[in-house]
Amino acid sequence: MAVIRDMMPVFELFQPASVEDATALLREHGEQAWVMAGGLDSFDWFKDRVKRPAVVVDLGGIEALKGIESTADGLEIRAMTPLTDVVRHPEVREHYGLLSKAAELVASPQIRNQGTLGGNNSQDTRCWYYRDGWTCYRAGGNICYADTPTSMNREHAIFGADRCVAVNPSDTAPALIALDAKMVVQTADGERVVNAEDYFIGPGIDIMRMTVLQPGDLLTSIRIPSTWAGAKFYFEKVRDRQVWDFPLVNVASAIRVSGGTIEDARVAVNGVAPYPMRLTAVEDAIRGASQDEATAERAGEMAVRGARPLRQNAYKIPLMRNLVKRSIRVEA
Numbered sequence: 001m002a003v004i005r006d007m008m009p010v011f012e013l014f015q016p017a018s019v020e021d022a023t024a025l026l027r028e029h030g031e032q033a034w035v036m037a038g039g040l041d042s043f044d045w046f047k048d049r050v051k052r053p054a055v056v057v058d059l060g061g062i063e064a065l066k067g068i069e070s071t072a073d074g075l076e077i078r079a080m081t082p083l084t085d086v087v088r089h090p091e092v093r094e095h096y097g098l099l100s101k102a103a104e105l106v107a108s109p110q111i112r113n114q115g116t117l118g119g120n121n122s123q124d125t126r127c128w129y130y131r132d133g134w135t136c137y138r139a140g141g142n143i144c145y146a147d148t149p150t151s152m153n154r155e156h157a158i159f160g161a162d163r164c165v166a167v168n169p170s171d172t173a174p175a176l177i178a179l180d181a182k183m184v185v186q187t188a189d190g191e192r193v194v195n196a197e198d199y200f201i202g203p204g205i206d207i208m209r210m211t212v213l214q215p216g217d218l219l220t221s222i223r224i225p226s227t228w229a230g231a232k233f234y235f236e237k238v239r240d241r242q243v244w245d246f247p248l249v250n251v252a253s254a255i256r257v258s259g260g261t262i263e264d265a266r267v268a269v270n271g272v273a274p275y276p277m278r279l280t281a282v283e284d285a286i287r288g289a290s291q292d293e294a295t296a297e298r299a300g301e302m303a304v305r306g307a308r309p310l311r312q313n314a315y316k317i318p319l320m321r322n323l324v325k326r327s328i329r330v331e332a
Helices: 019-032 040-047 083-088 090-095 097-104 109-114 117-122 172-178 280-286 293-303 316-328
Strands: 012-014 033-036 055-058 068-071 074-078 182-187 190-195 218-225 232-238 249-258 261-270
Touching: 019 033, 019 055, 019 218, 068 090, 074 090, 083 090, 083 097, 083 109, 083 117, 090 097, 097 172, 097 232, 097 249, 117 172, 117 218, 172 232, 172 249, 172 261, 232 316, 249 316, 261 280, 261 293, 261 316, 280 293, 280 316, 293 316
Parallel strands: 012 055, 033 055
Antiparallel strands: 068 074, 074 218, 182 190, 182 218, 232 249, 249 261
16 A cells, blocks of 8 residues: 655644743643754654654744854854854854854755754754654664664664664764854753753663753754864765765864964764764874874774774775864864
């Protein structure tokens, strides 16, 4: 029997005009509420009828959740700010070009016009078994269909697997981690600020979620401190298609160099684990070292230690190794 697609299930739509109204709705409806930002991830779920929320809270009408502001210590980017605005903003481009570059490589221009920075960091995994309604671990079942002898797992994890081998699909997430960004979350108890690297969680913590957001929580903004403003930045994304595709592997680095010596560094990758990975061991190893080929080579080898490839994705090991190497030897 054919499966009918592109028919959304019935839900009650709310379009609040303020953060207070939105959070009140989310608290009232709890697990039955779905938060919609740009709608790109949401509409995919709804059309395939895999997600069937009773209530959808559309944030599109909340002006307080849009825009980029300079602060005493950097920038504050509201969660509903379109990716195109992030790419084009002069202060982002001048001082935090790592984020501008990452945002510019998301999907296509049309999608960047609609997609938001908050949405890009809060979207669910793109594993085709999970998104097509298979009852895997993440969907409440008792098997990972991507981790069997005959499964298709070319795009899946080589690190951090815990029953589930689906990867995080965000391009801007590793850039935010490298910039030491803070995620501002509105909860029932007030505002909570979470380091970007702690915003994302793996299946070992909660296999049903990819972020710390609980029912009733709302990501309202992203704060980027001035700590890494003007550093040497590097971002590279490898994907199958040059437009409208998710990363096979991407890398983001922020490095401070003085006299040819690496004073400090932050390096993050995505597409290789269920969460964006900050490579703290690599950072520790290159801090105080010369910014040369030997250091880059050592960083690349260290980055892939402990990788456990699946049947079809061993190529991610040399790919990740080379991306990390290039991110370390970046020129000014």
